[in-house]
Structures are given as C-alpha cells and as structure tokens.
Amino acid sequence: MALGAATRSAGESGQGERLFVDVLTFAGDSSYPTGGTDGFDAYVQAVLGDARNVVGVVMIGDCGDNIPIYVGGKLMVKVLSTGLEVANAVDLSGVTFTVMVISK
DSSP, X not given: XXXXXXXXXXXXXXXXXXXXEEEEEEEOOTTOOTTOBSOHHHXXXXXXXSXXXXXXXXXOSOOTTEEEEEETTEXXXXXXXXXXXXXXXXXXXXXXXXXXXXXX
C-alpha cells in the first residue's frame, strides 16, 4: 500500500484558526441515550474553562469494546466488536474513556 501526498496544516484549520488538543479522561454515561450523550461541547467547555468548539474526538486509551465518536455536539459510543451503537439506557459509568479532544 502506498499513501498519497499529505498536506500539513501546522496546527491550524483551513481558515487559519488555531486548533487545540487536550486529553480528557472521564467515566461514561450512567444511562447512555440512543444517538449519543448530548451537550459534549458544553461539557468540554466547562472542563477546560474555555469557550472552544469541539472539532473531533480521537480515542487514545483502552475503552474496552467501546469506541467514542463525536457527532454533531454529541458523544456517541459504538461497540467495536459489532460496529453498532451502544443500546439505549446501557450503564457505561464503569467505562473510563480517555480521548484526545480537538477544538478551535
């Protein structure tokens, strides 16, 4: 396999805005809602004490069979072994998520 040419943005978005990278570790939702946990942007802003807008989330820690995905302001969790979203009302409070949050 050969990868194509890459373009590096040097920590900036296409509009010249600076991007920030923060590592957050937190427990999952005690009753996961279908479609994802709403208000992830506000949660990140409260933790960081800054009014940044989340651009994306990258899993960097072992979350077991759970994969956190940032979608439209929500933190959705999919099951790695099936590719399906975690079922409604599942207790994920025993799962520790370590993610890299990219924001601007």
